[in-house]
Amino acid sequence: MTSRADGRKRATISDVAAGAGVSRSAVSKVFNGTGHISEATTARILDAARELGWSPSSAAVALRSARTRAIGLVVYRSRDVVEISPISSAVIAGIESVLSPLDFGLLLHVRDRDQEDELDFYRRLVSANRVDGVxxxxxxxxxxxxxxxxxxxxPAVLLGTPAEEIPLRNVDVDPPGAGMESPVAHLVRHGHTRIAYVGGDEKRVVAMHRRRAFDAAVADRPGIDGIAxxxxxxxxxxxxxxxxxxxxxxxxxxxxYASDPMAMAGMRAAKLDGFRVPDDVSVIGFDGLTMGEWVEPQLTTVRRDGVLRGRAAAWEILDVLGAAPGERxxxxxxxxxVRGSTGRAPDVP
Incomplete structure (x- = not known):
């Protein structure tokens, strides 16, 4: 325990925070010059620091100056696909919209979905001190x-929901499978009793939650036959x-479908096989991508704001670093x- 020359215990940032009635991150923001703290709160923090004789240690100042002001992000693609998915692009745009005004950079890596390779990548990031957080x-x-x-x-945050409790923060809607009730209800209102869900790999947590949400939405409606x-x-x-x-x-x-690109592929396959959309079969995608407006018929979809999700994730990691701007x-x-790819259920045997 460190002490002052007069024998009294040396004040800490926690003491300043308690004296000013704020969080430690607020004290950090004032002395780092990051984030947005009101003038009244800043004055309270500075007064508490003066009364306690506290100032940031030289070691802490050195640590701050060593920051890279970069955040790491890994996005995935299949081995045989070069481009990044449209929803990933929207998330990246949202992240950049928060980081760029604060002079934080985004270190982006596009990789195959290989967990061992990714773990090695993070170890290299840390050893080379290339990012402040991920x-x-x-x-x-x-x-x-x-x-x-x-x-x-x-420092790290998860955009999404983990399968079990984790030692990191996460950002997601509540519940994590939200968005499946409304398309099922829409189809039932239009007389559909046989509804299929073409989902994703259920080793991925989002796919698992969406499948469960679909099963629950169907189970809540007697007489509806659902298949996933x-x-x-x-x-x-x-x-x-x-x-x-x-x-x-x-x-x-x-x-x-679990995504708009999947829905567009399914809709084209159905039409080439002689089925009319929506006269013979209704189609709903997931993500709300702009490209859904440019297919015929226009794609009914569950709109998820990828840009906002990116902004929320960027804000959260900056908050962990004591540099979050404004409100969460x-x-x-x-x-x-609702667009043109859904309609009344046809008469089928």
Missing amino acids: ILTDSVVGDRRFDVLHELRM VETSYSANEAAEETLRLLRSPDRPTALI PVLHVPELL
């Missing part, structure tokens, strides 16, 4: 990234599953955007 996405069951980053003492199939989120698999479902004896009259962004429950 934003994690796409949580999976048995995800080891959280414990590894905690052990490495690397799992894919790798690829457009090719979505098209294949669409044809398999529509060629079955008890074919569904409506299809909900609030995520909205995904909403159904």
Whole structure:
């Protein structure tokens, strides 16, 4: 325990925070010159610091000056695909909109979904002191990234929901499977009783929660027959599953997909196979991408604000670092955007 020359205990940042009636991060923001603290609160913090004889230690100042002012982000793509998905692009735009005005950079890495390779990547980031913190996405069951980053003492937040309790903050809507109730209700109101969900890989937590939400929405409605199939989120698999479902004896009259690109692939496959959308089968996507307005018919979709999700994740990691600007962004429950690809259920045997 450190003491002053007169024998009294040396004040700490926690003492200043308690004396001013604020959080430690607020004290840090005032003395670091980051974030937005009101003049009245700043005055209280400075008064408390003077009364306690506290100032940031030289070691702390040195640590601040060593900051990289960069945040790391890994996004994934399949081995045979070069481009980043549209929803990932929206998230990146949201992150940049928060980081850039504060002169923080984004260190972006596009990688295959290989957890061992990614863990090595984070270890290299830490050893080279290349970022101040990282934003994690796409949580999976048995995800080891959280414990590894905690052990490495690397500040991190998860955009999404983990499968189990983790030693890091996370940002997501509540409940994590939100957005599945509205498309099911919409289809039921239009007379559909056979509804299929073409979902993603359920090792990914978001896919698992969406499948559970779909099952629950169907179970809450007696007389509705629901079927869920799992894919790798690829457009090719979505098209294949669409044809398999529509060629079955008890074919569904409506299809909900885990993403808009999957829905567009499924809609095209159905039309090439002789099915009319929405006369023979209704189609709903998920994400609310602008490209859904440029297909025929226009795609009914569950709109999820990727830019806002990126902003929320960026704010959260900056808050961990004591540099968050303004108010915390609030995520909205995904909403159904009705367009031309859904209609009344057809008469089927």
